Amino acid sequence: MSTGMDNGAALGPEARPRLGRLAALLAEQRVPSREAGSWLAGTALCSLLLLGVTGVLLLMHYRPSPAEAYGSLVRIDSAVAFGSIVRGMHRWSADLFLLAVGAYSFCYLVQRRHAGGGGGPWVFTWLFGLVALATAVTGSALPWSRAAHAHARVAAELLAHLPLVGEYLRRLLLGGDYLTGLSLGRAFALHVGVLPGLLLLVGVGYGVAQFGRPRPDELSSVPRAERTIPIHPDFLVRQAALWSGLTLLVVLLATLWPRPAGAEGDLSLPAPVDVGPAWYLEPVHQLLRAAPASMAGLTGATVVVAGIALAWLATLVAPWLDRRGGGLVPALAWLVLVSSVALVAYGSL
Amino acid sequence: MNDPETERPSRRRFLDVAVTSVAATVGVAALYPVARFLEPAAASSESSIVLGPEREFEPGSARAALLGDRPILVLRGQDGRFRAFVAICTHLRCVVRYAPEHQWIECACHGGRFTAEGKPLAGPIVEPLAELRVDVVDGAVVVSSA
Numbered sequence: 452m453s454t455g456m457d458n459g460a461a462l463g464p465e466a467r468p469r470l471g472r473l474a475a476l477l478a479e480q481r482v483p484s485r486e487a488g489s490w491l492a493g494t495a496l497c498s499l500l501l502l503g504v505t506g507v508l509l510l511m512h513y514r515p516s517p518a519e520a521y522g523s524l525v526r527i528d529s530a531v532a533f534g535s536i537v538r539g540m541h542r543w544s545a546d547l548f549l550l551a552v553g554a555y556s557f558c559y560l561v562q563r564r565h566a567g568g569g570g571g572p573w574v575f576t577w578l579f580g581l582v583a584l585a586t587a588v589t590g591s592a593l594p595w596s597r598a599a600h601a602h603a604r605v606a607a608e609l610l611a612h613l614p615l616v617g618e619y620l621r622r623l624l625l626g627g628d629y630l631t632g633l634s635l636g637r638a639f640a641l642h643v644g645v646l647p648g649l650l651l652l653v654g655v656g657y658g659v660a661q662f663g664r665p666r667p668d669e670l671s672s673v674p675r676a677e678r679t680i681p682i683h684p685d686f687l688v689r690q691a692a693l694w695s696g697l698t699l700l701v702v703l704l705a706t707l708w709p710r711p712a713g714a715e716g717d718l719s720l721p722a723p724v725d726v727g728p729a730w731y732l733e734p735v736h737q738l739l740r741a742a743p744a745s746m747a748g749l750t751g752a753t754v755v756v757a758g759i760a761l762a763w764l765a766t767l768v769a770p771w772l773d774r775r776g777g778g779l780v781p782a783l784a785w786l787v788l789v790s791s792v793a794l795v796a797y798g799s800l
Numbered sequence: 801m802n803d804p805e806t807e808r809p810s811r812r813r814f815l816d817v818a819v820t821s822v823a824a825t826v827g828v829a830a831l832y833p834v835a836r837f838l839e840p841a842a843a844s845s846e847s848s849i850v851l852g853p854e855r856e857f858e859p860g861s862a863r864a865a866l867l868g869d870r871p872i873l874v875l876r877g878q879d880g881r882f883r884a885f886v887a888i889c890t891h892l893r894c895v896v897r898y899a900p901e902h903q904w905i906e907c908a909c910h911g912g913r914f915t916a917e918g919k920p921l922a923g924p925i926v927e928p929l930a931e932l933r934v935d936v937v938d939g940a941v942v943v944s945s946a
Contacts, residue, residue, distance in 0.1 A: 719865050722907065725908075752891060
Protein backbone atom coordinates (compact mmCIF):
# COMPACT_ATOMS: atom_id res chain seq x y z
CA MET A 452 0.00 0.00 0.00
CA SER A 453 1.46 3.38 -0.96
CA THR A 454 1.59 6.29 1.49
CA GLY A 455 1.72 10.04 0.98
CA MET A 456 5.41 9.93 1.81
CA ASP A 457 6.03 7.31 -0.86
CA ASN A 458 4.29 9.50 -3.40
CA GLY A 459 6.32 12.51 -2.36
CA ALA A 460 9.57 10.62 -2.71
CA ALA A 461 8.54 9.46 -6.16
CA LEU A 462 7.66 13.01 -7.33
CA GLY A 463 10.89 14.65 -6.15
CA PRO A 464 10.44 18.45 -5.71
CA GLU A 465 6.89 18.03 -4.45
CA ALA A 466 8.26 16.35 -1.36
CA ARG A 467 9.20 19.86 -0.20
CA PRO A 468 7.03 21.46 2.44
CA ARG A 469 4.00 23.26 0.96
CA LEU A 470 5.38 26.71 1.72
CA GLY A 471 8.59 25.78 -0.04
CA ARG A 472 6.63 24.71 -3.09
CA LEU A 473 4.69 27.96 -3.04
CA ALA A 474 7.94 29.93 -2.82
CA ALA A 475 9.34 27.99 -5.78
CA LEU A 476 6.19 28.68 -7.76
CA LEU A 477 6.37 32.39 -6.95
CA ALA A 478 10.04 32.49 -7.86
CA GLU A 479 9.05 31.45 -11.38
CA GLN A 480 6.56 34.30 -11.69
CA ARG A 481 8.08 37.66 -12.55
CA VAL A 482 6.81 41.22 -12.22
CA PRO A 483 8.24 44.51 -13.54
CA SER A 484 11.20 45.69 -11.49
CA ARG A 485 10.54 49.40 -11.90
CA GLU A 486 6.91 50.30 -11.79
CA ALA A 487 5.45 53.16 -9.76
CA GLY A 488 2.08 51.39 -9.94
CA SER A 489 3.15 48.47 -7.77
CA TRP A 490 4.58 50.78 -5.08
CA LEU A 491 1.43 52.90 -5.08
CA ALA A 492 -0.87 49.87 -5.10
CA GLY A 493 1.21 48.44 -2.24
CA THR A 494 0.83 51.73 -0.34
CA ALA A 495 -2.94 51.75 -0.95
CA LEU A 496 -3.34 48.12 0.15
CA CYS A 497 -1.16 48.59 3.24
CA SER A 498 -3.09 51.70 4.31
CA LEU A 499 -6.37 49.89 3.59
CA LEU A 500 -5.27 47.05 5.86
CA LEU A 501 -4.31 49.57 8.57
CA LEU A 502 -7.71 51.25 8.12
CA GLY A 503 -9.46 47.89 8.50
CA VAL A 504 -7.54 46.89 11.62
CA THR A 505 -7.77 50.27 13.38
CA GLY A 506 -11.39 50.64 12.24
CA VAL A 507 -12.38 47.35 13.87
CA LEU A 508 -10.50 48.37 17.04
CA LEU A 509 -12.32 51.72 17.12
CA LEU A 510 -15.65 49.92 16.73
CA MET A 511 -15.03 48.27 20.11
CA HIS A 512 -15.33 51.69 21.81
CA TYR A 513 -17.16 54.01 19.43
CA ARG A 514 -20.91 54.43 19.99
CA PRO A 515 -22.81 55.48 16.89
CA SER A 516 -25.61 57.36 18.63
CA PRO A 517 -25.97 61.16 18.53
CA ALA A 518 -25.93 61.40 22.33
CA GLU A 519 -22.84 59.23 22.79
CA ALA A 520 -20.71 59.44 19.63
CA TYR A 521 -18.65 62.49 20.56
CA GLY A 522 -18.25 61.35 24.19
CA SER A 523 -17.08 57.91 23.10
CA LEU A 524 -14.50 59.52 20.84
CA VAL A 525 -13.20 61.71 23.65
CA ARG A 526 -12.99 58.62 25.85
CA ILE A 527 -11.04 56.76 23.15
CA ASP A 528 -8.59 59.68 23.02
CA SER A 529 -8.25 60.22 26.75
CA ALA A 530 -9.14 57.06 28.69
CA VAL A 531 -8.54 54.07 26.41
CA ALA A 532 -5.00 52.66 26.39
CA PHE A 533 -3.33 53.66 23.09
CA GLY A 534 -6.73 55.04 22.04
CA SER A 535 -5.37 58.32 20.73
CA ILE A 536 -2.72 56.47 18.67
CA VAL A 537 -5.23 53.97 17.23
CA ARG A 538 -7.60 56.77 16.24
CA GLY A 539 -4.71 58.84 14.88
CA MET A 540 -3.54 55.84 12.87
CA HIS A 541 -7.02 55.49 11.41
CA ARG A 542 -7.04 59.13 10.34
CA TRP A 543 -3.46 59.19 9.00
CA SER A 544 -3.84 55.92 7.13
CA ALA A 545 -7.05 57.28 5.57
CA ASP A 546 -5.04 60.25 4.27
CA LEU A 547 -2.33 57.93 3.00
CA PHE A 548 -4.93 55.69 1.35
CA LEU A 549 -6.57 58.58 -0.53
CA LEU A 550 -3.19 59.95 -1.55
CA ALA A 551 -2.05 56.55 -2.86
CA VAL A 552 -5.33 55.90 -4.72
CA GLY A 553 -5.16 59.38 -6.27
CA ALA A 554 -1.51 58.97 -7.25
CA TYR A 555 -2.18 55.50 -8.68
CA SER A 556 -5.03 56.86 -10.80
CA PHE A 557 -2.85 59.74 -11.97
CA CYS A 558 -0.01 57.38 -12.95
CA TYR A 559 -2.47 55.08 -14.71
CA LEU A 560 -3.52 57.92 -17.00
CA VAL A 561 -0.14 59.59 -17.41
CA GLN A 562 1.56 56.28 -18.27
CA ARG A 563 -1.26 55.67 -20.80
CA ARG A 564 -2.05 52.27 -19.33
CA HIS A 565 -5.58 52.61 -20.68
CA ALA A 566 -4.22 52.16 -24.21
CA GLY A 567 -4.81 48.77 -25.81
CA GLY A 568 -7.84 47.70 -23.83
CA GLY A 569 -7.05 49.12 -20.40
CA GLY A 570 -10.38 50.97 -20.28
CA GLY A 571 -11.95 48.19 -18.18
CA PRO A 572 -9.40 48.28 -15.36
CA TRP A 573 -9.52 52.08 -15.50
CA VAL A 574 -13.28 52.09 -14.82
CA PHE A 575 -12.64 50.04 -11.69
CA THR A 576 -9.74 52.30 -10.68
CA TRP A 577 -12.00 55.32 -11.12
CA LEU A 578 -14.82 53.67 -9.15
CA PHE A 579 -12.37 52.66 -6.42
CA GLY A 580 -11.32 56.32 -6.06
CA LEU A 581 -14.94 57.44 -5.91
CA VAL A 582 -15.87 54.89 -3.23
CA ALA A 583 -12.68 55.71 -1.28
CA LEU A 584 -13.69 59.38 -1.30
CA ALA A 585 -17.23 58.54 -0.16
CA THR A 586 -15.81 56.40 2.65
CA ALA A 587 -13.64 59.30 3.82
CA VAL A 588 -16.52 61.79 3.66
CA THR A 589 -18.92 59.55 5.62
CA GLY A 590 -16.15 58.91 8.15
CA SER A 591 -15.70 62.64 8.71
CA ALA A 592 -19.27 62.81 10.07
CA LEU A 593 -18.74 60.14 12.72
CA PRO A 594 -17.04 62.30 15.42
CA TRP A 595 -20.37 64.24 15.55
CA SER A 596 -18.43 67.36 16.47
CA ARG A 597 -19.36 70.86 15.32
CA ALA A 598 -16.93 70.62 12.42
CA ALA A 599 -18.29 67.16 11.56
CA HIS A 600 -21.80 68.63 11.41
CA ALA A 601 -20.65 71.32 8.98
CA HIS A 602 -18.80 68.77 6.82
CA ALA A 603 -21.85 66.49 6.67
CA ARG A 604 -24.21 69.35 5.82
CA VAL A 605 -22.02 70.66 3.01
CA ALA A 606 -21.31 67.18 1.58
CA ALA A 607 -25.02 66.37 1.49
CA GLU A 608 -25.85 69.71 -0.11
CA LEU A 609 -23.17 69.27 -2.77
CA LEU A 610 -24.79 65.94 -3.66
CA ALA A 611 -28.16 67.69 -3.86
CA HIS A 612 -26.85 69.85 -6.72
CA LEU A 613 -26.41 66.80 -8.96
CA PRO A 614 -29.10 66.55 -11.62
CA LEU A 615 -31.95 64.01 -11.30
CA VAL A 616 -30.68 61.95 -8.35
CA GLY A 617 -29.20 64.77 -6.26
CA GLU A 618 -32.16 65.48 -4.02
CA TYR A 619 -32.82 61.78 -3.45
CA LEU A 620 -29.16 61.21 -2.53
CA ARG A 621 -29.19 64.11 -0.07
CA ARG A 622 -32.26 62.81 1.73
CA LEU A 623 -30.81 59.31 1.61
CA LEU A 624 -27.61 60.48 3.27
CA LEU A 625 -29.24 62.73 5.85
CA GLY A 626 -32.28 60.58 6.53
CA GLY A 627 -34.46 63.65 6.05
CA ASP A 628 -34.30 67.28 5.03
CA TYR A 629 -31.99 68.28 7.85
CA LEU A 630 -28.99 66.85 9.68
CA THR A 631 -30.33 64.80 12.60
CA GLY A 632 -29.36 61.80 14.69
CA LEU A 633 -30.61 59.61 11.86
CA SER A 634 -27.91 61.11 9.63
CA LEU A 635 -25.24 59.75 11.99
CA GLY A 636 -26.71 56.25 11.78
CA ARG A 637 -26.68 56.42 8.00
CA ALA A 638 -23.13 57.74 7.82
CA PHE A 639 -22.07 54.95 10.18
CA ALA A 640 -23.83 52.23 8.17
CA LEU A 641 -22.26 53.51 4.96
CA HIS A 642 -18.80 53.97 6.47
CA VAL A 643 -18.42 50.61 8.19
CA GLY A 644 -20.66 48.40 6.03
CA VAL A 645 -21.76 49.47 2.58
CA LEU A 646 -18.70 51.35 1.35
CA PRO A 647 -15.98 48.94 2.56
CA GLY A 648 -18.02 46.16 0.91
CA LEU A 649 -18.12 48.18 -2.30
CA LEU A 650 -14.35 48.80 -2.08
CA LEU A 651 -13.82 45.06 -1.89
CA LEU A 652 -16.17 44.38 -4.83
CA VAL A 653 -14.57 47.06 -6.99
CA GLY A 654 -11.10 45.79 -6.03
CA VAL A 655 -12.06 42.28 -7.14
CA GLY A 656 -13.56 43.73 -10.34
CA TYR A 657 -10.25 45.49 -11.02
CA GLY A 658 -8.37 42.20 -10.59
CA VAL A 659 -10.74 40.40 -12.96
CA ALA A 660 -10.55 43.19 -15.58
CA GLN A 661 -6.76 43.27 -15.33
CA PHE A 662 -6.41 39.48 -15.64
CA GLY A 663 -4.58 38.36 -18.74
CA ARG A 664 -3.76 41.87 -19.99
CA PRO A 665 -0.21 42.44 -21.20
CA ARG A 666 1.71 44.65 -18.81
CA PRO A 667 3.12 47.91 -20.17
CA ASP A 668 6.68 46.69 -19.61
CA GLU A 669 6.11 43.77 -21.98
CA LEU A 670 6.28 46.19 -24.90
CA SER A 671 9.77 47.22 -23.81
CA SER A 672 12.85 46.26 -25.84
CA VAL A 673 14.91 45.56 -22.69
CA PRO A 674 15.37 41.79 -22.11
CA ARG A 675 12.79 40.30 -19.77
CA ALA A 676 15.34 39.17 -17.19
CA GLU A 677 16.58 42.75 -16.83
CA ARG A 678 13.23 44.47 -16.61
CA THR A 679 11.53 42.02 -14.27
CA ILE A 680 12.14 40.51 -10.85
CA PRO A 681 10.81 37.24 -9.39
CA ILE A 682 7.86 37.59 -7.03
CA HIS A 683 9.75 35.50 -4.48
CA PRO A 684 11.91 36.75 -2.93
CA ASP A 685 12.61 40.14 -4.60
CA PHE A 686 9.11 41.56 -5.01
CA LEU A 687 7.84 40.23 -1.67
CA VAL A 688 10.88 41.59 0.19
CA ARG A 689 10.40 45.02 -1.41
CA GLN A 690 6.71 45.04 -0.51
CA ALA A 691 7.43 43.83 3.04
CA ALA A 692 9.91 46.70 3.42
CA LEU A 693 7.34 49.15 2.05
CA TRP A 694 4.54 47.92 4.32
CA SER A 695 6.79 47.93 7.40
CA GLY A 696 8.01 51.42 6.62
CA LEU A 697 4.49 52.72 6.03
CA THR A 698 3.17 51.17 9.23
CA LEU A 699 6.02 52.73 11.17
CA LEU A 700 5.35 56.08 9.51
CA VAL A 701 1.64 55.96 10.38
CA VAL A 702 2.39 55.04 14.01
CA LEU A 703 4.88 57.91 14.22
CA LEU A 704 2.48 60.43 12.69
CA ALA A 705 -0.33 59.30 15.00
CA THR A 706 1.96 59.60 18.03
CA LEU A 707 3.50 62.95 17.15
CA TRP A 708 0.45 64.58 15.56
CA PRO A 709 -2.73 63.08 17.04
CA ARG A 710 -6.03 64.17 15.48
CA PRO A 711 -8.19 65.84 18.14
CA ALA A 712 -11.95 65.49 17.89
CA GLY A 713 -12.65 69.26 17.98
CA ALA A 714 -15.52 71.02 19.74
CA GLU A 715 -18.58 69.04 20.79
CA GLY A 716 -21.42 69.15 18.32
CA ASP A 717 -24.82 70.67 18.87
CA LEU A 718 -27.20 70.62 15.92
CA SER A 719 -28.47 74.12 16.66
CA LEU A 720 -25.01 75.71 16.81
CA PRO A 721 -23.30 77.38 13.84
CA ALA A 722 -20.31 75.97 12.00
CA PRO A 723 -17.07 76.79 13.88
CA VAL A 724 -15.38 79.99 12.68
CA ASP A 725 -12.20 78.10 11.75
CA VAL A 726 -14.04 75.28 9.96
CA GLY A 727 -12.23 74.05 6.86
CA PRO A 728 -12.58 71.09 4.59
CA ALA A 729 -10.40 67.98 4.57
CA TRP A 730 -7.38 68.44 2.29
CA TYR A 731 -8.90 66.29 -0.45
CA LEU A 732 -11.90 68.63 -0.69
CA GLU A 733 -9.85 71.84 -0.51
CA PRO A 734 -9.96 72.49 -4.31
CA VAL A 735 -13.77 72.13 -4.29
CA HIS A 736 -13.97 74.40 -1.25
CA GLN A 737 -11.87 77.10 -2.92
CA LEU A 738 -13.99 76.96 -6.07
CA LEU A 739 -17.16 77.32 -4.01
CA ARG A 740 -15.75 80.30 -2.13
CA ALA A 741 -14.46 81.99 -5.26
CA ALA A 742 -17.48 81.41 -7.51
CA PRO A 743 -19.83 84.37 -7.95
CA ALA A 744 -23.26 84.05 -6.33
CA SER A 745 -24.90 83.48 -9.70
CA MET A 746 -23.76 82.72 -13.23
CA ALA A 747 -25.92 82.61 -16.35
CA GLY A 748 -29.09 82.33 -14.31
CA LEU A 749 -27.74 79.49 -12.15
CA THR A 750 -26.34 79.69 -8.65
CA GLY A 751 -22.56 79.65 -8.41
CA ALA A 752 -22.69 76.42 -6.39
CA THR A 753 -24.72 74.69 -9.12
CA VAL A 754 -22.19 75.72 -11.78
CA VAL A 755 -19.24 74.60 -9.63
CA VAL A 756 -20.79 71.20 -8.82
CA ALA A 757 -21.78 70.66 -12.47
CA GLY A 758 -18.27 71.62 -13.61
CA ILE A 759 -16.59 69.27 -11.14
CA ALA A 760 -18.99 66.43 -12.00
CA LEU A 761 -18.29 66.92 -15.73
CA ALA A 762 -14.51 67.03 -15.20
CA TRP A 763 -14.75 63.90 -13.05
CA LEU A 764 -16.83 62.15 -15.73
CA ALA A 765 -14.37 63.26 -18.41
CA THR A 766 -11.60 61.41 -16.57
CA LEU A 767 -13.82 58.32 -16.67
CA VAL A 768 -14.75 58.54 -20.33
CA ALA A 769 -11.58 59.96 -21.93
CA PRO A 770 -9.61 56.69 -21.66
CA TRP A 771 -12.41 55.00 -23.65
CA LEU A 772 -12.28 57.62 -26.38
CA ASP A 773 -8.51 57.63 -26.57
CA ARG A 774 -7.69 53.93 -26.89
CA ARG A 775 -4.59 54.51 -28.99
CA GLY A 776 -2.90 56.23 -26.08
CA GLY A 777 -2.59 59.73 -27.52
CA GLY A 778 -1.82 62.83 -25.54
CA LEU A 779 -5.39 63.69 -24.54
CA VAL A 780 -5.66 61.55 -21.43
CA PRO A 781 -2.28 62.43 -19.86
CA ALA A 782 -3.05 66.10 -20.59
CA LEU A 783 -6.39 65.76 -18.80
CA ALA A 784 -4.73 64.12 -15.80
CA TRP A 785 -2.14 66.90 -15.61
CA LEU A 786 -4.86 69.52 -15.96
CA VAL A 787 -6.79 68.07 -13.00
CA LEU A 788 -3.63 67.86 -10.88
CA VAL A 789 -2.29 71.33 -11.72
CA SER A 790 -5.65 73.06 -11.30
CA SER A 791 -6.20 71.32 -7.94
CA VAL A 792 -2.76 72.36 -6.67
CA ALA A 793 -3.29 75.89 -7.97
CA LEU A 794 -6.64 76.13 -6.16
CA VAL A 795 -5.10 74.94 -2.89
CA ALA A 796 -2.26 77.43 -3.32
CA TYR A 797 -4.77 80.19 -4.08
CA GLY A 798 -6.70 79.31 -0.93
CA SER A 799 -3.63 79.45 1.27
CA LEU A 800 -2.69 82.95 0.07
CA MET B 801 -36.74 19.28 -41.01
CA ASN B 802 -34.54 21.51 -38.84
CA ASP B 803 -30.98 20.52 -38.17
CA PRO B 804 -30.46 20.40 -34.36
CA GLU B 805 -26.83 21.51 -34.82
CA THR B 806 -27.85 24.80 -36.42
CA GLU B 807 -30.67 25.25 -33.96
CA ARG B 808 -28.48 24.97 -30.88
CA PRO B 809 -26.78 28.42 -30.97
CA SER B 810 -30.07 30.29 -31.31
CA ARG B 811 -31.58 28.26 -28.48
CA ARG B 812 -28.56 28.97 -26.32
CA ARG B 813 -28.74 32.63 -27.22
CA PHE B 814 -32.43 32.66 -26.34
CA LEU B 815 -31.65 31.07 -22.98
CA ASP B 816 -28.85 33.58 -22.35
CA VAL B 817 -31.13 36.51 -23.13
CA ALA B 818 -33.96 35.02 -21.06
CA VAL B 819 -31.76 34.35 -18.01
CA THR B 820 -30.13 37.78 -18.23
CA SER B 821 -33.52 39.49 -18.60
CA VAL B 822 -35.01 37.62 -15.66
CA ALA B 823 -31.94 38.36 -13.51
CA ALA B 824 -32.03 42.05 -14.46
CA THR B 825 -35.77 42.28 -13.77
CA VAL B 826 -35.40 40.57 -10.40
CA GLY B 827 -32.46 42.85 -9.58
CA VAL B 828 -34.35 46.03 -10.42
CA ALA B 829 -37.47 44.74 -8.65
CA ALA B 830 -35.39 44.05 -5.54
CA LEU B 831 -33.81 47.51 -5.70
CA TYR B 832 -37.15 49.27 -5.68
CA PRO B 833 -38.23 48.29 -2.15
CA VAL B 834 -34.68 48.96 -0.92
CA ALA B 835 -34.70 52.46 -2.43
CA ARG B 836 -38.15 53.12 -0.96
CA PHE B 837 -37.13 51.71 2.42
CA LEU B 838 -34.21 54.15 2.57
CA GLU B 839 -36.48 57.16 2.02
CA PRO B 840 -36.83 59.09 5.25
CA ALA B 841 -40.07 58.69 7.17
CA ALA B 842 -42.22 61.78 7.76
CA ALA B 843 -40.21 64.61 9.33
CA SER B 844 -40.84 66.03 12.79
CA SER B 845 -44.09 67.96 12.71
CA GLU B 846 -43.07 70.38 15.46
CA SER B 847 -44.10 73.82 14.24
CA SER B 848 -43.49 76.07 17.23
CA ILE B 849 -41.16 76.37 20.17
CA VAL B 850 -41.25 78.40 23.39
CA LEU B 851 -37.80 79.88 23.93
CA GLY B 852 -38.27 81.42 27.37
CA PRO B 853 -39.09 84.73 28.97
CA GLU B 854 -38.74 87.85 26.85
CA ARG B 855 -36.58 89.53 29.53
CA GLU B 856 -33.82 86.95 28.97
CA PHE B 857 -33.20 88.32 25.46
CA GLU B 858 -30.90 91.33 25.64
CA PRO B 859 -31.27 93.89 22.83
CA GLY B 860 -28.59 93.21 20.19
CA SER B 861 -28.30 89.54 21.14
CA ALA B 862 -29.12 86.27 19.44
CA ARG B 863 -29.97 82.73 20.44
CA ALA B 864 -29.68 79.42 18.56
CA ALA B 865 -32.24 76.65 18.99
CA LEU B 866 -33.91 73.78 17.17
CA LEU B 867 -37.45 73.94 15.82
CA GLY B 868 -38.12 70.28 15.20
CA ASP B 869 -35.11 69.27 13.09
CA ARG B 870 -34.44 72.80 11.89
CA PRO B 871 -31.70 74.94 13.46
CA ILE B 872 -33.10 78.44 14.05
CA LEU B 873 -31.61 81.80 15.00
CA VAL B 874 -33.58 84.34 17.03
CA LEU B 875 -32.33 87.93 17.06
CA ARG B 876 -33.43 90.81 19.19
CA GLY B 877 -32.59 94.15 17.63
CA GLN B 878 -31.48 97.25 19.53
CA ASP B 879 -35.05 98.51 19.11
CA GLY B 880 -36.29 95.46 21.05
CA ARG B 881 -37.88 93.87 18.00
CA PHE B 882 -37.57 90.09 17.51
CA ARG B 883 -36.72 88.33 14.28
CA ALA B 884 -36.23 84.60 13.73
CA PHE B 885 -34.76 82.70 10.80
CA VAL B 886 -34.12 79.14 9.78
CA ALA B 887 -30.39 79.27 10.51
CA ILE B 888 -29.41 77.39 7.38
CA CYS B 889 -27.24 79.20 4.86
CA THR B 890 -28.96 79.30 1.49
CA HIS B 891 -25.63 78.57 -0.21
CA LEU B 892 -24.69 75.09 1.03
CA ARG B 893 -26.76 74.71 4.20
CA CYS B 894 -24.15 75.28 6.89
CA VAL B 895 -25.61 76.71 10.09
CA VAL B 896 -25.12 80.48 10.26
CA ARG B 897 -24.26 82.66 13.28
CA TYR B 898 -25.03 86.20 14.31
CA ALA B 899 -21.98 88.48 14.54
CA PRO B 900 -23.07 91.17 17.06
CA GLU B 901 -19.91 93.23 16.43
CA HIS B 902 -20.99 93.75 12.80
CA GLN B 903 -24.72 93.23 13.31
CA TRP B 904 -24.86 90.77 10.44
CA ILE B 905 -25.45 87.05 10.07
CA GLU B 906 -22.54 85.08 8.67
CA CYS B 907 -21.65 81.60 7.51
CA ALA B 908 -18.19 80.30 8.37
CA CYS B 909 -18.20 77.64 5.65
CA HIS B 910 -17.95 79.71 2.47
CA GLY B 911 -18.00 83.30 3.71
CA GLY B 912 -21.65 84.14 3.00
CA ARG B 913 -23.13 87.13 4.86
CA PHE B 914 -26.71 88.26 5.46
CA THR B 915 -28.11 91.45 6.92
CA ALA B 916 -29.84 91.24 10.29
CA GLU B 917 -33.05 91.13 8.23
CA GLY B 918 -31.83 87.93 6.52
CA LYS B 919 -31.13 89.53 3.13
CA PRO B 920 -27.99 88.56 1.11
CA LEU B 921 -25.15 90.95 1.89
CA ALA B 922 -21.92 89.38 0.61
CA GLY B 923 -20.36 86.12 -0.50
CA PRO B 924 -21.71 83.38 -2.75
CA ILE B 925 -25.36 83.64 -1.73
CA VAL B 926 -28.45 84.58 -3.68
CA GLU B 927 -31.48 83.64 -1.59
CA PRO B 928 -32.40 85.30 1.73
CA LEU B 929 -32.71 83.31 4.92
CA ALA B 930 -36.15 81.78 5.51
CA GLU B 931 -37.90 83.90 8.11
CA LEU B 932 -40.01 82.50 10.93
CA ARG B 933 -42.77 84.09 12.98
CA VAL B 934 -42.00 85.38 16.47
CA ASP B 935 -44.71 86.15 19.02
CA VAL B 936 -44.48 87.15 22.63
CA VAL B 937 -47.21 85.23 24.41
CA ASP B 938 -47.72 85.94 28.10
CA GLY B 939 -44.16 87.24 28.34
CA ALA B 940 -42.63 84.22 26.59
CA VAL B 941 -40.95 84.26 23.19
CA VAL B 942 -42.59 81.78 20.82
CA VAL B 943 -41.13 80.99 17.39
CA SER B 944 -43.30 79.25 14.83
CA SER B 945 -43.28 78.36 11.16
CA ALA B 946 -44.82 81.27 9.26
